[in-house]
Amino acid sequence: MTSYETGEEALDHVRSRRPEIAILDVMLPGIDGVEVCRRIRKMDQLPVILLTARGDDLDIVVGLEAGADDYVVKPVEPRVLDARIRAVLRRVESASSDRITFGDLVVDRGALKVTLAGREVHLTPTELRLLLELVRHPGQVLNRRYLLRAVWDHTHAADSRLVDACVQRIRAKIEAVPAEPEFIHTVRGFGYRFSPP
Structure with a gap:
């Protein structure tokens, strides 16, 4: 060090x-x-x-x-x-090797690479890990506590703001209109759902 x-x-x-x-x-x-x-x-x-x-x-x-x-x-x-x-x-x-396409959004788990309309989306390691976790469960609602464990190895509910802040950063990078997301939807009182158009 x-x-x-x-x-x-x-x-x-x-x-x-x-x-x-x-x-x-x-x-x-x-x-x-x-x-x-x-x-x-x-x-x-x-x-x-x-x-x-x-x-x-x-x-x-x-x-x-x-x-x-x-x-x-x-x-x-x-x-x-x-x-x-x-x-x-x-x-x-950690990421498994497969490539998933959702319209213009391509998530390549093996290469740890995300592209949107052919252009690479630069995500931090944590943003990428969160997106990969959401993509693994398309259509399912994942609560913040689950995402904290899966992505951050945290178990304290008070750290749920980590999830919210990271989702906002991802939306800013992959959504055409982050305030009206097409990919990552908020399910109030529960968590987030990846529902590609």
Whole structure:
């Protein structure tokens, strides 16, 4: 594991050596961790975990919307952080090899690639894992608790905002009109259903 003291140094490392995963403290000097995450997302789908002492819902939502795959509030036990790292890396590695087409949307599980109208859709590892989970159960309603376990390895219902924020990011990338989704539908009080047109 290599550590850097500033956001600028971390970005230089990502550009030159591309680590397996980035764990960013939100309160980095210079460019903060959220901004480093945004910049990583513009150039790479590298898994990112944000680490912070601030646990407010707004801070968590900002971090997730910046593209983080997970958000860990300090203080955190090293073994808990290690488990969260392993969970994020498992999501990156796990997918079965088949290609599914839903109109203009093509999900290639083997290549971990999504295309829309022939153009590649750049999803973070967590976004891809969530979409793959939804695609595996077309037409079925998957509740947030199930999705937390399957995608994040979480069991606390309070973390359901992770699911909602990730769905919003996916919709912004695959839906023509995210507010009127064709693929991922909200079933109020229950969860989400992948129902391609």
